Each structure stands twice: as structure tokens, then as C-alpha cells.
Amino acid sequence: MAPSDRTEDKPRRRTGNPARIHGTIAHDLGVAIVSGQYQPGETLPNEIDFSERLKVSRSAYREAVRILSAKGLVESRPKTGTRVTQATRWNLLDPDVLAWYFASEPDPKLIDGLFELRMIIEPAAAALAAERREPHHLTVMREALMNMEKHTLTTEAGQIADRAFHDAVLDASCNMPLRSLASTIGAGVRWTTVYKARKDELPRDPMPDHWRVFDAIAAGGPEAARSAMEDLVGAALRDTARALRRSQKRPGGDDSG
Amino acid sequence: MAPSDRTEDKPRRRTGNPARIHGTIAHDLGVAIVSGQYQPGETLPNEIDFSERLKVSRSAYREAVRILSAKGLVESRPKTGTRVTQATRWNLLDPDVLAWYFASEPDPKLIDGLFELRMIIEPAAAALAAERREPHHLTVMREALMNMEKHTLTTEAGQIADRAFHDAVLDASCNMPLRSLASTIGAGVRWTTVYKARKDELPRDPMPDHWRVFDAIAAGGPEAARSAMEDLVGAALRDTARALRRSQKRPGGDDSG
């Protein structure tokens, strides 16, 4: 009955403080909404009933609704109630919303969209980074790549290092909106490694592609950096598309759906 | 001392319902934070004192903080209090955060960043749109452009039509994350027209550029659409950059700063 029985990764800040109730409720409701359990246009039960059913106070529930409202998932008005907004108004670039999508198996269209976005953003960001990178950007990138080599993508540490590298490239672009896309890109990167891990094999060694991007950025060659990043993302795109098709052949996979 | 005396556009949903207190507080605090009135790392006064000073209940204040927290602007923990997070963690792509930036005169680096983003995103989106557009996308685009012609960019209606056109292009790309960037792109578009209006002259007729984009998308030519959109955004970029340099020559401009 509780929509969150399946998701083990409750909201938990990196500082290790425990999840608060309003965060937990927002997480659970958010997952329920993006997974279609509550359809756009649908009206949620009123505050009193719903908070009672969820076994939380009205205050905590209201704060959870405020969070969802801030991310564009719901809209509440007196008398009308709190209703789920149209999916086009959801703030898909929000790190939490994206995480809620990935809490359950997300729509393949979203995966495709993320890769298309990566294919648009990352080469351009790499080109900018080649022009503007500071020494400390290169230091971060080099360290991330060395960690990738040391741990490999089969480990959590290696995947974190992978995302750290892509984040560093966006950082080095010295463009505030681009940097804000880091979490979105990171979700795409994470998804790549998820599929790679699922296959229990790495279809290719990702390191040469990564080092070529790094070298081009370090050398200050925008077009070389762009081209290298296109190759990198393109390879990841092909790997993921292949894995995605493979997983689609065995339908179902989620008993609750 | 109220930080919002200057901003007339209080949060007011398109449906015309009045601003709620928590929304107003979130708006005011958000503007104060992104404008640097509260520095990152700084701790806000505790709930009781601050809510009393703001003349609102603790519930309403807490809901406002919850909104800001959902957008990554603050982080609150027991004993530590509520503190402003590092600017790199702010969710810049959030429509509200972006609006709060533009409530006061935003950092020119942000304007530049937005135009760079447009220059990256919009041509690629136009190319995708040329491949995937449905008839109703073209209908929306055509109507937007006709409204642009009828009202011109000197009017509010014309500017809305301008943003509607750019939104429609993103829509036609049939890519969920790209569509979510509509508000971000829209902020950039709006800023262009703001500067154009400020100069009380339109440096060039924007319509031919727009129609060329439309024609290319309607004809299904991805590269033509990309190229046309590059020209369009490039022209806007040059106009805005010129106006920005001009306005920087007369420093100050805002008595409260």
C-alpha cells in the first residue's frame, strides 16, 4: 500500500542526517506521481484525510506538498484541492524529480531524451571548457579519470568518478546555466553505467575516450574537445540503446505495475 | 527594509488566484538570496525570530523555507539552523529561481550564460523539430509568428508571442528534457526584448529570421532549421551584447544598490 516499499534510497543528505518526515512524504508522493500512480489532472484526497492515511500531521503533509508544488508536480487551491499538473509543466531538470523518475524504471523516451540532451550539451560544453578551463579544473578532471581507472566502472567509486569528470567539464565551461545541468547529465551518465553493470560486462574500455576529451581540453583545442566528447557520448548512446532494446525484449519486470 | 518593495510582480498564478503568504515569503527571500543580500554559507535567523520579524506564523515561514530548500537555495538542519547553500548548488533552471534573478538586475555573466545556452540548445532543438514536428506544432508556430507580426515586439502581446514561438520549437523537438528548458530559454528571449525595448528601437526586423526558421522546420530540413536558428539567436546575442555594453557604461542605475 505504501508507495515507497520498493525504494530503498530514501532522501538522505550527504551529511548523513536522517530523513525528515516531510522529505519522506515528498519523495514517496513524487515517485508515485512521476510513475503515473496519480494521473495528471487527478485531485489528491484532501489534506486532513490524506495526512491521516499517511499517519503524519497535516503540517508535515503540507510541507511535502509545498516541495512538490515548488517542483511543478502539483498545484493546490482552496476548494479545488491539490491536483497533479500536466507532465509538461513538471520541472524535469530538477535533481529530485529526475531521481524520482529513476526510482522506478523510467520511460524509455526519457532515457532517449536524456541522451539526446547529452549529445547536444556535452560536446558544446567541452568546447567551451577547452577555451576557459583553469588549472584547478584540469586537476579535478585528471583526478576523476585516475579514480575511474583505479576503480573501474563496475564499482560505485568508479561511477562516482565518472560523473565527477563530466561535472568537471561542465564546471570548466564557466557557464552558470550549463553547470546547473550537471545533475541532469549525471543522471544520464549514471543510467549508462547502470545498463553496463546490468550486462555484467563492459562493451568497451571507456578510458581512452575520456582521456582524449581531457587531452583536448587541456591542450586548449575547442574543436578537438567537441569531437572527442561527441565520440564519447555517442559510444555510450549506442551501448545504452543496445542494452535498452535487449531489456525490452523481456517485458514486465515490475510486478507492481 | 522589506526586500520586495521594488518588485511589483508578486507570485500570482496564471489562473488569477491571489498570492499566498508562504509564496510571498519564498519570493522575497529567494530574491534576497540570489541578489546576494544573504551570502552563501550565511545562517538565517532562527524560525521563531525570523517569522516574528516577517510578521507571519511559523507555519507559513516554514513552508516558504521548504520551497527554497526544494529549489536548492537553502539547507536547514537542527541546531545548525537554515543556511544559504553555495550558489553552484542552486537550481538555476528552475523557473522561479530564474525569475528571482531577474527581479533585480541580474549578473551580466548570467545573461551571457543564458545566451550561450540558447546558442547551444535552440539550433539543435530546431533541427530535431524539423524531423519530428507534427501538424499541430506548425499550427502553433504559425499562429505565434502571426501574432508577433500583428503586435510587434514593442508590446507585451508581441513578446508573449515571441516566447510562444520558441516554446513551440522546443515542444516540436519531442524531447522531454529539452521541453523543460523552455522557461530557461524563455527568460533569455524575454531579456532580449527587454533590452530592445530599453533602446526604444528595434535594430532589425526580427520577423524574416523567424519565418526562415519556421519554413525550414515546416519543410522538414534539419540542417536548414539549425542554420536559421543559429542566425536568429546570433542576431539576438549581438543586439543584447551591444545594449549590455552600453548600459554598463553608465554605472549604478539602481539607487538601492
Next chain:
DNA sequence: TCAATGCATTTGTCGGAGTAAATGCGCCGA
């Protein structure tokens, strides 16, 4: 038939009380 108005429902706001957590400090022991 239409318009104005009262009513019921739902969210919004308020004030207070008690709980849990995290930090800093003092105490205690080695």
C-alpha cells in the same frame, strides 16, 4: 432563463506545545 447570493468544502494561516537531533562545553579519566 438568468443572475445574485448564501452555503459547504478545501486550502491557507495562526499560535502553542512538545520532540528529536546536532553542536559545543564541561566533566571525568588516563
Next chain:
DNA sequence: TCGGCGCATTTACTCCGACAAATGCATTGA
């Protein structure tokens, strides 16, 4: 003298009950 441990304090977190405001709906009147 130094290090570890427990306690007190501060703060956000949670809960509760009540009232206000807004809005859709039905009712009533012209």
C-alpha cells in the same frame, strides 16, 4: 596535560486544534 565521554542547549521538526479566506455549487429571486 591531553583525550574521550556525557550532558545541556539550541535549533529545527512534528503535532494539534482552531479560525480565516477563497471558491465552486446550489439555491433563490427577479
